[in-house]
Amino acid sequence: MLGMVNQAVEDMARSLGGESLWLKIAEGAGLDPEVGLLRMESYPDELTYALVGSASQVLSLSPDQVLEEFGKHWILYTGENGYGQLLKGAGQDLKTFIGNLDLLHGKVESLIPGTRCPRFSSQELGPNCLRLIYRSHRKGLGALVSGLLKGLGERFGTPVSVQILDPEEDCQAFEICWEQAP
Amino acid sequence: MKVLRQLFPFSLVVNRQLKVLTWGDSLCKVTPEVCRRGTDLSQLVRLERPHSTEVTRDFLLSCRRQGQIWRLNTSQLNLRGQVVVLPKERIFLAFTPVLSSLQQLEQLGLDLGDLGVLDNSIEFLMQAQLQEVAMADSTRLRQVLQSKNAELTRQRLELETAQEIAQLGSFEGPADGPYVFSRNLYRLLGLSAQSQIDLSDLLALYAPLTDQFNLASLLQGGTFDVQLGEVWHRWTVYRANDRISGTVQDISLQKHSENQLLQAKLTAERANQAKSDFLAMMSHEIRTPMNGVLGLTELLLNSVTEPELRDMLDLIRQSGQSLLVILNDILDYSRIESGQMPVELREVQLQPLLSNLMQLLSPQAERQGVGLELRMDRDLPAWVRTDPTRLQQVISNLVGNAIKFTHQGKVVCRVSHRDSLLQISVQDTGIGIAPEHLARLFQPFVQAEASTTRRYGGTGLGLSICQRLCRMLGGDIAVESVPGQGSCFRFWVAAPPAQAPGPSLCKPVADLNFAADLRILVAEDNLVNRRVLMGMLGRLGLSATVVENGRLGLCECQKQGFDLMILDVEMPEMDGLELIRRVRAGEGGVPNRDAYIVSLTAQARERDQEGCLEAGANGFLSKPVSLSQLQQALRPLARG
Ligand code: HEM
Numbered sequence: 001m002l003g004m005v006n007q008a009v010e011d012m013a014r015s016l017g018g019e020s021l022w023l024k025i026a027e028g029a030g031l032d033p034e035v036g037l038l039r040m041e042s043y044p045d046e047l048t049y050a051l052v053g054s055a056s057q058v059l060s061l062s063p064d065q066v067l068e069e070f071g072k073h074w075i076l077y078t079g080e081n082g083y084g085q086l087l088k089g090a091g092q093d094l095k096t097f098i099g100n101l102d103l104l105h106g107k108v109e110s111l112i113p114g115t116r117c118p119r120f121s122s123q124e125l126g127p128n129c130l131r132l133i134y135r136s137h138r139k140g141l142g143a144l145v146s147g148l149l150k151g152l153g154e155r156f157g158t159p160v161s162v163q164i165l166d167p168e169e170d171c172q173a174f175e176i177c178w179e180q181a182p
Numbered sequence: 183m184k185v186l187r188q189l190f191p192f193s194l195v196v197n198r199q200l201k202v203l204t205w206g207d208s209l210c211k212v213t214p215e216v217c218r219r220g221t222d223l224s225q226l227v228r229l230e231r232p233h234s235t236e237v238t239r240d241f242l243l244s245c246r247r248q249g250q251i252w253r254l255n256t257s258q259l260n261l262r263g264q265v266v267v268l269p270k271e272r273i274f275l276a277f278t279p280v281l282s283s284l285q286q287l288e289q290l291g292l293d294l295g296d297l298g299v300l301d302n303s304i305e306f307l308m309q310a311q312l313q314e315v316a317m318a319d320s321t322r323l324r325q326v327l328q329s330k331n332a333e334l335t336r337q338r339l340e341l342e343t344a345q346e347i348a349q350l351g352s353f354e355g356p357a358d359g360p361y362v363f364s365r366n367l368y369r370l371l372g373l374s375a376q377s378q379i380d381l382s383d384l385l386a387l388y389a390p391l392t393d394q395f396n397l398a399s400l401l402q403g404g405t406f407d408v409q410l411g412e413v414w415h416r417w418t419v420y421r422a423n424d425r426i427s428g429t430v431q432d433i434s435l436q437k438h439s440e441n442q443l444l445q446a447k448l449t450a451e452r453a454n455q456a457k458s459d460f461l462a463m464m465s466h467e468i469r470t471p472m473n474g475v476l477g478l479t480e481l482l483l484n485s486v487t488e489p490e491l492r493d494m495l496d497l498i499r500q501s502g503q504s505l506l507v508i509l510n511d512i513l514d515y516s517r518i519e520s521g522q523m524p525v526e527l528r529e530v531q532l533q534p535l536l537s538n539l540m541q542l543l544s545p546q547a548e549r550q551g552v553g554l555e556l557r558m559d560r561d562l563p564a565w566v567r568t569d570p571t572r573l574q575q576v577i578s579n580l581v582g583n584a585i586k587f588t589h590q591g592k593v594v595c596r597v598s599h600r601d602s603l604l605q606i607s608v609q610d611t612g613i614g615i616a617p618e619h620l621a622r623l624f625q626p627f628v629q630a631e632a633s634t635t636r637r638y639g640g641t642g643l644g645l646s647i648c649q650r651l652c653r654m655l656g657g658d659i660a661v662e663s664v665p666g667q668g669s670c671f672r673f674w675v676a677a678p679p680a681q682a683p684g685p686s687l688c689k690p691v692a693d694l695n696f697a698a699d700l701r702i703l704v705a706e707d708n709l710v711n712r713r714v715l716m717g718m719l720g721r722l723g724l725s726a727t728v729v730e731n732g733r734l735g736l737c738e739c740q741k742q743g744f745d746l747m748i749l750d751v752e753m754p755e756m757d758g759l760e761l762i763r764r765v766r767a768g769e770g771g772v773p774n775r776d777a778y779i780v781s782l783t784a785q786a787r788e789r790d791q792e793g794c795l796e797a798g799a800n801g802f803l804s805k806p807v808s809l810s811q812l813q814q815a816l817r818p819l820a821r822g
Contacts, residue, residue, distance in 0.1 A: 004315065034326060034330070035323070035326055036322075036326075038319045038323065039315050039316070040312065040315055040316040041319075082315050082318075083311060083315070085285055085287075085307075086284060086308060088285075088287075088288040089284045089288060089307075091293045091294070092288075092293065096295065100293060100294045103294055103295065104294060107294075107305055108308070110305070111308055111312060112312065
């Protein structure tokens with residue numbers, strides 16, 4: 001997975017426990033902390049899992065908890081810092097943004113060789129709710145999606161509740177509801 | 183039409199009068215106020231390129247084949263435009279926004295979804311943003327590299343300095359080259375750092391190469407000390423996984439001091455040998471006159487009856503004897519040092535050997551008022567195989583010491599035997615030894631304290647001789663001691679149980695009788711010794727012709743025949759060995775050729791005794807000679 005995604009673990013660790021916490025986690029995942037993560041470099045997926053595993057050990061959180069934090073963090077800090085304009089360009093409200101998710105990842109995938117971005121589609125479930133269908137080549141990242149969505153909710157000032165439905169063979173559905181924006 | 187508008191969400195359709203008929207959603211999102219049916223096109227947009235001019239239908243139709251750039255009147259947004267003529271004289275203006283940054287999208291209140299599916303300007307913008315990220319990454323990476331590089335340079339300099347100080351160069355590379363050579367290696371070998379070299383070039387410096395030191399042997403790995411002119415180099419090569427790494431170090435200084443050390447060691451060894459030789463020489467030089475003193479004293483004691491004089495003579499004898507003990511110690515020590523102490527293993531009957539020894543030592547104990555006990559294990563084997571002389575020597579030394587240093591109480595000698603080892607401990611209730619002195623106890627010339635020597639006498643060699651003897655006999659010695667309470671010396675020697683040997687051939691040395699007319703020649707250069715010998719022969723009822731050297735002895739032989747010759751080995755003009763050889767060769771007349779010859783050696787050294795036998799002597803006596811030894815040596819000539 002691209003360094004820019006993994007970087008959220010680094011940012012999260014730094015904001016939670018400073019440089020030393022990040023060094024601990026990086027070391028646990030076998031990463032040279034001096035070089036750190038390159039955001040435009042495609043890393044093997046194992047590194048992502050290793051980072052999550054290492055963070056889960058160091059922070060005594062479950063991997064899913066780490067993934068969710070990791071997702072929130074990505075939206076609120078990592079993405080904001082490096083890709084602020086992209087985030088903005090993807091939509092000014094939750095619904096638009098979610099509607100553009102697939103388009104965005106499609107463009108990213110075509111622009112950055114070596115990436116394999118997830119696919120998204122959505123159905124409206126009423127004025128403040130929608131169902132998001134997520135398809136990925138990778139396993140076990142449901143909690144990451146949920147964290148990302150909660151991050152988006154915070155970003156737009158419309159806190160969301162995310163319900164993860166049982167995963168199916170090739171996709172996973174989420175039911176997302178939010179309060180009407182003030 | 184709807185499809186067209188979806189493909190071009192910024193498009194407009196105008197009628198023949200250039201009034202707006204329909205519009206794309208995204209265009210209206212940006213300028214909702216003017217985006218109405220019937221609005222004049224010129225109210226909405228104006229032309230920028232090919233040139234800003236009033237827009238007429240004809241003009242529009244004229245630039246159908248070329249694109250135009252338009253600008254929205256209400257905002258800064260530029261639009262790329264293409265004119266398409268539709269039926270009913272309508273004109274389709276296919277606009278796409280010209281975006282210069284993603285930010286602009288946000289400022290216009292647009293998002294990704296508002297752009298046409300075929301519009302890839304957004305990709306460029308995303309690309310730009312991603313590139314920015316990549317640039318930032320590579321800047322950071324360059325910084326990391328720079329600082330790592332600086333660190334590497336620092337380390338390299340450090341290594342170079344270290345190599346310079348250590349006079350060492352290094353190289354590294356795959357076994358079949360090419361190698362990287364450290365800067366100091368060039369310096370060490372006197373090469374310029376620019377020169378292109380490989381290992382074989384370096385080796386060529388040492389030509390001619392040897393079987394031990396060449397490229398093939400080097401690549402096997404190892405350490406090689408080689409000379410380059412005056413300089414010594416040590417090559418150390420490691421081979422691991424087909425990579426070679428190695429160092430070359432200037433070890434001239436080391437070699438030099440090694441050499442000096444070796445020289446010093448040789449000198450020390452030579453000095454030590456000289457010391458041993460000197461001691462041995464001195465001791466037998468002293469033994470010769472001692473022989474005289476003791477012999478003459480014995481003779482006097484036999485003839486003097488006056489008690490006062492006898493006491494004095496006895497004192498002389500005792501002093502002489504203790505001097506002899508010291509001399510023997512020194513001689514033993516130098517024999518052990520030079521590896522000339524013989525070990526003679528034979529069957530030994532333990533019980534009599536030990537009891538006799540204790541009997542010999544008990545007068546000393548009695549004199550000192552100290553008890554002496556011998557405790558032998560019940561299951562002691564009757565016979566063992568060991569060297570009885572050395573065994574006795576060790577026991578009597580230890581027991582003698584114990585008595586010497588004990589003022590009251592007793593000395594107990596315990597004997598046990600297990601696993602072919604004979605173990606003997608000598609425990610006393612004497613003054614004991616301080617812990618700090620225990621360790622040095624067995625070193626030669628060391629007594630527990632210097633003051634001990636003054637009070638108790640002795641050479642300080644006894645214990646070190648004991649230790650060496652025990653080791654020679656396959657054992658060792660140890661000591662435990664509590665100052666003020668006593669010491670316990672424990673030693674063990676290899677002594678496997680043995681069978682009793684066949685019946686002994688030795689008869690007790692009871693009075694032997696010699697024919698009074700035995701013709702005897704004595705050759706001895708030392709006057710005192712001559713007297714002693716004559717006196718002793720007299721006691722045996724014999725008399726002799728006496729000469730002072732070998733040459734005179736030979737003359738005497740040529741005059742008369744002898745049954746017995748007692749010949750000193752060391753004499754001026756012609757020594758004893760020479761005389762023996764000549765007599766045996768017949769130079770001293772035929773009858774004398776078979777005379778019984780006993781040689782007298784000053785050194786109690788087997789080497790000399792062997793020499794005598796080789797020259798043709800029948801027996802030998804070592805000085806100082808006692809009456810019984812003389813008697814014993816002459817046994818073959820005794821009567822009956
Ligand atoms: C500006 C916004 C975003 C950008 C540029 C972006 C880009 C990317 C990229 C480059 C990857 C890595 C793919 C690879 O290396 O193979 C990725 C993965 C992912 N993205 Fe996004 N993303 C954005 C926002 C979001 C949001 C808001 C979500 C919310 C659901 C999301 C969900 C995911 C997930 C779940 C993955 C993990 C990969 C997988 O599941 O296979 N992304 N994204």
